[in-house]
Amino acid sequence: MDTAVSTSQHGGPVEPLILIVDDVAANITLLGKAVAGLAQVVFATDGISALELAFSRAPDVILLDIEMPGMDGYAVCKALKASPRTAGCAVIFVTGHDSAEHELASLNEGAVDFVQKPFNLAVVRARVRTHLELRARTRQLRLARHDLMDLVHSLPAFVAFWDAAFVNRFSNDRDGRWFGVAASAMRLRPLAEVVGPGNAALIAAHAASLEDGGETTFEMQVLHQAQRRYCHAALVCRMREGGRHGYLLLLTDVSARKLAELALGEEKEKFRVTLNSIGDAVIATDGDARVTFINPVAELMTGFHAGEALGLAIETVMPLCNGASGEPSVNPIRIALRENRIVGMAFDSQLIGRAGRRYAVEDSAAPILDAGGKRSGAIIVFHDVSEARAMAFKMTHLAQHDALTDLPNRVLLRDRTSQALEQAGRSGQRVALLLLDLDNFKAINSAIGHSIGDALLKQLADRLRMFLRVSDTISRQGGDEFVILIPALDEVAYADRVARQLLALVATPLYHDGVRYDVTASIGLSLYPDDCSEQEEMYRHADAAMYKAKQDGKNRYHFFASEIEEILLARNALDRDLRIALDESEFAVAYQPKVDARSGRIVGLEALLRWCRADGVQVSPADFIPLAEETGMIVQIGSFVLDQVCRDLVELTAAGCAMRISMNISGKEFQEEGFATRIAAALDAGGIAPALLELEITEGTLMGDIERSRANLLQLKRTGVSISIDDFGTGYSSLSYLKNFPIDVLKIDQSFVRDMLSNTQDASIISAIIHLANSLQIALVAEGVEQEGQAAALAAMGCSTMQGYLYARPMPLTLLWPLLKAGRVPAR
Known part of the structure; x- marks a missing residue:
């Protein structure tokens, strides 16, 4: 229903009214049908009754027949327009004439439209609906105008x-x-x-x-x-x-506001005069940390005049940095605005003036709140403490450092040692204290004079200071005695290495005025918590170890704990032997077959490093591989293994026994720049199909730096080689890296295989690994298979490729040829 609804003078809805005036009942019926549902409809059959209805009801639209007996439509329209009550009614003439003369006459009498006979009911309805809507809008506009006038007057x-x-x-x-x-x-x-x-x-x-x-x-x-x-x-x-x-x-x-502004202006002027008169620098900002005020002291320190600074960010006008590192600091204004609290300036803050001059500054910033408690800006008050801080620093430095060498003295060493021991107690790390005493320096000093002796001590102090790490402390205790503190020690070998290097460093000739002086030292080492539990005991033990070094001939070092010294001596000997082994070609590669347990067929080999010393002693890889990784020699050893594997692959291929060989890759090799290129070059040099080489990498190596590991693996995969995860299940065993890394093979660690028949947890872990690998379509190899029962259980779980003493021990390629030519291991 498309009824047009208007509103009354009081805003309520009013149903519109249509008056139909015609002396022919059939026409009234047709017109009523045309406008049915648009509004309430009333009718009249002559002009007089039409006017009575119109004056009493004030219809919105009148459909008025022109030719009626007695009073015609023109006369009725004229009477309607003459009355204020009905002057606004929309009159639509109904006529059987279609001449322009009649249309003009209708419009001249005040009609708004006309319809012709015979009626087109759709047209009649459309025209009436349009005028009803216009009447409704006119009434709304009149009400709005009335409301607007009321509003304007109020x-x-x-x-x-x-x-x-x-x-x-x-x-x-x-x-x-x-x-x-x-x-x-x-x-x-x-x-x-x-x-x-x-x-x-x-x-x-x-x-x-x-x-x-x-x-x-x-x-x-x-x-x-x-x-x-x-x-x-x-x-x-x-x-x-x-x-x-x-x-x-x-x-x-706006009188109230203006008077308040005048009063505020007076207060601001008092505030400005006060701030311009004090000895501190003051800068105020708005809520966005842009400068709104800067006093003369702040102008002098920052280098910005008030006119230049206004509107600039606080960091532009007042850049701060850390006095020690020079790194930019967050301005306290920012924190005060963000956290809505008073903020003290960070210790050792420096203001960088516009001309580059640096001021040590102190004080604080605070937010400015309006009457409603809303933050409107912030203010910072600061002053130059450069001279005071420099003096305090100088006094502190003098109290904690040796006057001759400027090294930390006994007071500062004691404090740092206390902190190092406390930290080591929490972290479980070690602390090393090295007591270094120059050999026979008192005699040298007496012979050449104290001034030259002091100059040599300063030279030596500079040399030692440059050698040590930033986290280490070297202190002069007086005379020719120095103490080196090594905190957060991860391995004893580092302290051992430092002691050896310090001896070499001291033994390097000193020169003064062109004259050479040779000096040696004796060093004693004490380790927390290995041989002491507190600071005084640590110093006594280092002193005792130092005297032992002097008694043994000087120019050497000793640990207070003999067992540590024995371990380090053995380690140093192994390190020396490793280097000899590389030079003398004492390393060899053995191979252990990988077997398809279902058929006994050999499906691959694993290259295993072996070391036989010149005296015939076999050294276990468990003894020398960790040291090789620590010293970096593992990279040279890895290159030897790669070259040997490539030579053996060429020989196997030429003999018609080509099969994939896997070799272990250390973490240092894997992370080395250009490792993938070196692999590709070695394969190209021998004309070897990349698919014949498999690289075994441990979980720990991959998980060190995920993104870098993924990039390195992708580089290796592009060379065409296969990637195997060695000892799977003993490290991170992360499902995410199995999904994201390009992995071809998982090797089930022998620690699970060893007890799988008696330990249900090991068996469950193996079952889970096999199920996971099969689901991800990753190949499997079980390591350390030594029993028939283990092989049967693994095969039943879904792992058919195995490696272990049950099938063959690692052996040189020369002894492996019979098995390779047979293509399988002997039936058991």
Whole structure:
């Protein structure tokens, strides 16, 4: 239903009314049918009754037949338009004529439309609906205008319209509260008579500056009954065709705000004078940390004048940095604004002035809150403490450092040792204390003089200081005695290495005025918690070990704990033997077959490193591989294994026994730049199919740096080799890397295989690994298979490729040829 609904004067809905006037009942019926559902419908059959209905009901639309007996439609329309009650009704003439003469006559009488006979009901309905909607909108506009006038008259502001000659045409000041002239009396009065000559001239000047249709705002004062009002004025130019129609003037009383501004201005001036008079630097900012005020002291320190600084970010005007590192610091203003609290400046803060000069600064920043508690900005107060801080630093430094060498003295060493022991107690690490005493230096000092002796000690102190790590401490205890503190020690071998290097460093000749001086030292080492439990005991043990070194001939070092010394001596001997083994080609490669347990067929080989010393002693890989990795020699050893495997692959291929060989890759090799290129070059040099080489990598190696490991694996895969995860299940065993890394083979670690028949947990782990690998379509190899029962159980779980003593021990290629030519291991 498409009824047009309008609203009453009070805002409620009113159902529209249609009056149909026709002396023919059939026409009334047809027209009623056409407008059915659009509105309430009433009808009349003659002009007199039509006027009575219209005057009493005031219909929205009247469908009026022109040719009626007695009073025709024109006469009825004329009477309707003459009455205020019905003048607004929309009259639509109904006629059987289609001439332009009749149409003009209808419109001249005040009709809004006409319909012709015979009726097109759809057209009649459309036209009536349109006029009903227009009536509804007209009524709404009339109500809105009425409401707007009520609103304008109730505004706490002066609203008036002046014509182009500045004569008043409208005002909302009914009671004359603004200028003592009521709105009714103000109409047709000139502007100057109402607002006064001065304000009239001000308004006219602003009006003259307006573009056609433009608007402007300004301030003006109104004096009425000895009361001064501060007003905000808005002037709008209204245009009509042919020029300016007039001006709309809006005045808003801002006296309270203006008086508050004046009072605030006075307070701000007092505040400015106060801040400009104090000895501290002061900078204020808005809520975005942009400078709004800077006093003269701050101008001097920052290098920015107030005019330049206003509006700039606090970091631009007041850049701060850490005095020790030089790294930029967060300005306290930012923290005060972000966290809404008072913030002290970080210790050792420095302000970098515009000219590059640095000031050590101290003090704090605080947020500025408005009356509602809302943060509106922040202020920072600071002062230059460069001289005071330099003096304090100098005094502290002198109290904690040796005057001759500028090394930490006994006081500072004691503090750092205490911290190192406390940290080691929490972390489970070691601390090493090395007591270094120069051999026979007192005799040298007596012979050459103390001034030269002091110069040599300073040279030596500089040399030792440059050698040690930043985290280590070297202290001069007086005379020719030095103490080296090594905190957070992960391995004893590092302390051993430092002691050896210190001896070499001290033994390097010293020169003074072109004269060479040779000096040696004896060093004693104490380790926490191995041989001591507190600081004094540590020093005593290092001192005892140092005297032992002197007794043994000087120019050497000793640990206080003999068992540690024995371990380090053995380690040093192994390190020496490893280097000899590389030079003398004592390393060899053995191979252990990988077997398909279902058929006994050999499906691959694993290359295993073996070391037989010149004296015939076999050294276990478990003894020398960790040391080789630590010293970096593993890279050279790995290159030897790669070259040997490639040579053996060439020989196997030529003999018709080509099969994949896997070799272990250390973490250092895997992370080495260009490792994949070296693998590809070795394969190309021998003309070897990349698919014949498999690289075994441990889980721990891969998980060190995930992204780098993935990139390295992808590089290796591009060479065509296979990737195997060695000892799977003993490390991270992360499902994510199995999914994201290009892995071809998982090797089940022998630690699970060893007890799988008696330990249900090991068996469950193996079962889970096999199921996981099969699901991801990754090949499997079980290591350390030594029993038939293990092989049967593994095969039943779904792992058929095995490696272990059950099938063959590792052996040189020369002994492996019979098995390789047979293609299988002997039946058991």
